Amino acid sequence: MTDEYLNRRTFAIISHPDAGKTTLTEKLLLASSAIRLAGEVKAKGERRRAHSDWMSIEQKRGISVTTSAMTFEFEGNVFNLLDTPGHEDFSEDTYRTLTAVDSAIMVVDAAKGIEPQTRKLFEVCRLRDIPIITFINKVDREGRDPFDLIEEISDQLALDVTPKVWPIGTGGRFRGCYDMDHNRVLLPAEDSAIGFDRAVDVSSPADPRLDDLVGAEIMEEVRGEMELAAEGYSAFDLQAFREGTLTPVYFGSALRQFTIAELLRDVGKYAPPPGMQKARIAQGIEEKVPPNADYVSGFVFKVQANMDPNHRDRIAFVRMCSGKFQRKMKLKVTRTNKSLAVANPIFFLAQDRQLVEEAVAGDIVGIPNHGALGVGDTLTERDGLQFLGLPDFAPEIIRRVRLDDPMKSKQMKRAMIALAEEGASQVFTPTLGSDFYVGVVGSLQLDVIQERLKAEYDVAASLEVCGYDAVRWLSGATSDIDEFIGKNRNAVAHDRYGSPVFLARSQWEAGYTEEKNPKLKFLKTRERV
Ligand code: G4P
Numbered sequence: 001m002t003d004e005y006l007n008r009r010t011f012a013i014i015s016h017p018d019a020g021k022t023t024l025t026e027k028l029l030l031a032s033s034a035i036r037l038a039g040e041v042k043a044k045g046e047r048r049r050a051h052s053d054w055m056s057i058e059q060k061r062g063i064s065v066t067t068s069a070m071t072f073e074f075e076g077n078v079f080n081l082l083d084t085p086g087h088e089d090f091s092e093d094t095y096r097t098l099t100a101v102d103s104a105i106m107v108v109d110a111a112k113g114i115e116p117q118t119r120k121l122f123e124v125c126r127l128r129d130i131p132i133i134t135f136i137n138k139v140d141r142e143g144r145d146p147f148d149l150i151e152e153i154s155d156q157l158a159l160d161v162t163p164k165v166w167p168i169g170t171g172g173r174f175r176g177c178y179d180m181d182h183n184r185v186l187l188p189a190e191d192s193a194i195g196f197d198r199a200v201d202v203s204s205p206a207d208p209r210l211d212d213l214v215g216a217e218i219m220e221e222v223r224g225e226m227e228l229a230a231e232g233y234s235a236f237d238l239q240a241f242r243e244g245t246l247t248p249v250y251f252g253s254a255l256r257q258f259t260i261a262e263l264l265r266d267v268g269k270y271a272p273p274p275g276m277q278k279a280r281i282a283q284g285i286e287e288k289v290p291p292n293a294d295y296v297s298g299f300v301f302k303v304q305a306n307m308d309p310n311h312r313d314r315i316a317f318v319r320m321c322s323g324k325f326q327r328k329m330k331l332k333v334t335r336t337n338k339s340l341a342v343a344n345p346i347f348f349l350a351q352d353r354q355l356v357e358e359a360v361a362g363d364i365v366g367i368p369n370h371g372a373l374g375v376g377d378t379l380t381e382r383d384g385l386q387f388l389g390l391p392d393f394a395p396e397i398i399r400r401v402r403l404d405d406p407m408k409s410k411q412m413k414r415a416m417i418a419l420a421e422e423g424a425s426q427v428f429t430p431t432l433g434s435d436f437y438v439g440v441v442g443s444l445q446l447d448v449i450q451e452r453l454k455a456e457y458d459v460a461a462s463l464e465v466c467g468y469d470a471v472r473w474l475s476g477a478t479s480d481i482d483e484f485i486g487k488n489r490n491a492v493a494h495d496r497y498g499s500p501v502f503l504a505r506s507q508w509e510a511g512y513t514e515e516k517n518p519k520l521k522f523l524k525t526r527e528r529v
Contacts, residue, residue, distance in 0.1 A: 008362030395439025
């Protein structure tokens, strides 16, 4: 039994593109001393991009398509930060990454409020009751009224809100922030080389020293605001936060380094350590696995191909869920019932990778493999244990894969399956004909697939519009499914696990067919087993 997991904080940052996620990530790392110079996160990204010309799409579009993990320490806690790709056009990956975290920081642009992607990601968090800490960024710029922003969060996301750090002026009148819990004013850095805000203790917002520190005129306004803010909203309630119904709100500036340490401190203080994870232990029997169970367990939430096209190995990102993992341990992959000796597991540090000697619940471990691990797999010492809740999403875009060189069909099949195993796309083999279909959630993935087929597998293929617009997994008695397949051979395909799917020409047709076949279920999501 171990209680080491209690200081793990495994979280993600969710936001709309441009709200400041990259800047905040960098500043959190700086505050924790995981990196020393501002600009390293981006610089590192660029260096990495320069090396990985297999993914020239990243360069072309200037975006990071891949998800990564970062581990750092601060004030006795170990933080595991999982990156959710910031582009609007995200994939299933993004959703699944959120199944591996225990909390999230939601970054909101003070000028824009809740934007569409923030909302979408928030909804995913809500499905799992993930506690959310809100960071309202860019208060150094002209933004919306703080109360307006708070009301919007409360109304649109149906959350209780507790202001924790309040802005002292915004835009041209920005003077600093006020930590309402600790009665500290956060002032511009004295030492510009360090650049972080400097906290000065006061007795309360009424403390007359504040007039000298930030100016009497602005304090006159902000004092009243802070009183209203303290009285007008719910008091912070740890349980409500951890249940996902209340969010503490921090105003700050990632760029100017205001409210970074406060945010990190409170992620450490309030965000939950790893909790119980839902699993199936035998056919039809579910159980919750506690983080201090005496057996090691974890699940794969992402698989990433090696950046180097000469090496076909991949890295599976495993979220540990219980026990104490030790290097060289043999763990069983429940899906295949095969043992895997985990010889070279890695931790992802901000600037480095490190061999993992030990890991506990909450930790993110990278396991290099040649295809033994797929997204959704459970790795464990306990026979038959399978974590639940890692869904496949019905793709919204379906394309027929057309090979430019028909001689390469075998190679293509292998490549498509390998890409699908990474979890960002799905492959379907129709009952009739020799084509393949590929399905994705966001259209960016189509470009990624095409690019990678060429760069990594030397297969040129086009992805053609094929008339199908929706996919549904078929569920029901085998005889009913067989009967349906018999009647709809043209429109039935199988996913790479051999499960039958119905290919519909429209969402409407999917619904209509479902109505006409009441014995079957037409599923939009499916849990992998
Ligand atoms: P993202 O990862 O969420 O997409 O956002 P990112 O951090 O890249 O930030 C988007 C832009 O917003 C960047 O400007 C960044 O400098 C700016 N920004 C982030 N935080 C703050 C803040 O607290 N205050 C102000 N004023 N700006 C902020 P850019 O010009 O697009 O990029 P760059 O050239 O500065 O890198």
